[in-house]
Amino acid sequence: MNLHVPQPIVSVRDLSVHFHSASKIISAVNGVSLTVARGESVALIGESGSGKSVTLRSLMRLHPEKTTAIKGRIEIDGADVMTMSSSTLSAFRGSVTSMIFQEPLLAFDPVYTVGEQIIESVRRHCRLSRKDARAVALEALRSVRIPSPEQRLEAYPHEMSGGMRQRAMIALALACKPRLLLADEPTTALDATVQIQILLLLRELQREMGLSIIFVTHDIGAAVEIADRVAVMYGGRIVEEAPLATLLANPCHPYTVALLSSRPEGGLSKGSRLETIPGSPPDLSRLPEGCAFAARCKYASEACKKSFPGRVAVSPEHYVSCHRFPESA
């Protein structure tokens, strides 16, 4: 392996995910390419139905195989996820890549204690004795700053508060020391005061464990607190991708610009109107041929309706897919 160019932890090429239902095909993801470096945290930002969660779940192949058509290449930590057998896949889940979800109450099994669930996962993935696994579970709860962790091992999920449950889920996800953490809106259901605690915790854990994180959110504020790089999704595609500071200072895609200015931020004077994006997000079963944002875009031209714009580097590491930034330029 070349030591000077470290292999990225995640490399996704031309991922497309389509769901088949009785009457229609939902094109949730339509050609996503994404690279995540080791130790990097990338935020996927988008509205509901933009394909961000579907992309994330595809990385662990969590979608039901019968009704889902996945195409493209997914490589995580050098292994090809698409060709994994089901036994390799279950060894890979939890030990290399782990996931945390928006609603920990639904992610935990309500009839087992939190400790039992962490111990089960540790024993399955790290092949430890019950006693050793318990020690690992205790350490995991301690690492996410849960007070009195010995007692919390014996607690059932419903006995914990929302913030505590989210910490316990992070402990469960990180107990086997994975290299990549996939976070699907982990702070959306939490109060602002608890959200900031969880974001800070993830940031500390990332530093301590050298973790890579893909963080899916619709809240730009949360992304600002945690991400090194941001990818903005719309209609199942990444429309803009840049380091966080670059994206905030110089958003290029009209959707990103609109998204950033539709937030009622502090400086906005009372009575001034918010910038809005007319219309609503596209119907994923009937995506237009060209740019999915064209119908809502004030700069849309004929070209936008005909073809999807290619990915253009506007500056190093800053990519945008929009016909206003032609490929030749």
Next chain:
Amino acid sequence: MNALVTPDLGGPAQPLLKVSSLVKHFPVKGPLGKKAVVRAVDNISFTVQKGETLGVVGESGCGKSTTARVLMQLITQDRGELIFDAAEVNSHQLPLRDFRRQVQMVFQDSYSSLNPRLTIEQSIAFGPRVHGLSPAVALARARELLAKVGLEPVRFAGRYPHELSGGQRQRVNIARALALEPRLVVLDEAVSALDKSVEAQVLNLLLDLKKSLDLTYVFISHDLHVVRYMSDRILVMYLGEVVEIGPAEALFTRAAHPYTRALLSSMPSMDPAQRTLASPLTGDPPSPIDPPSGCRFHTRCPHAEAACRISKPLLFPTGEHHEAACLMSIPSSGHSRSPRGDQSMRHTP
């Protein structure tokens, strides 16, 4: 000529709604089957002025939504009274039926708050029909309202709730709330479930309607950016109590209560160079079943002292129209940082 219009009784100086000493406890089974109560709303008082937007913020479980439901009289309070434009609510002066016509509510979940078996125009016309308008007039008004909230009546009037997007459904809910020409609209997390780009559309709509229909809003949200943008005054709740109330800008720039300051600094910064370094509060709010003694915030407050565990601070003026319930703002309260008695009353006229 309009059958539903209600006159302004007390004039503009009279508060539209005056809430005094409101208490609402819910009985629950405590540990070991003992009886206990959730002190959802514990003795709160405030006023809503005519034509203003009063924002209400606080963490989940602080009593925001219970307050909203009591304001609407969807649940009745255990104690305390509501005075709506000088008339006591649920008295012979102002029976509930008349009160509810003047106060309407929009809920967070746009889908479950609409009847799935009614077309949206029927849903909107339902209230006016109950209040005595003929079906034809009520339907005509429903279509007018649909146009007002930005849904073309020709395209949308006959649709069912499941045929609309979340943003469109919330517009229907707003139209329905306006169908009885209310004077006060309670918006309980009305935009929280919407995508950001749609949220901005609905916020603009709410501001336009407020201006053109001369409405008063009680705007409840956990998103402080949105509350600041919408509100004239803001009320901060913690564990069933009001801890601070004041003009929106004063509250954001000169918050007097440590809890308000913690809430404000919990907002993610939008500047990657100035990320939050330490979380302003640790842990979750204590249980409203057995709230802490004295000041309920003392268990999480960085400035808590012995006095805070013992004496309960009441709202005290800290600026113009600005009050906070903190011993540090109350003269001679026993807290080491409390202002000295002789200087204390300076701001109050």
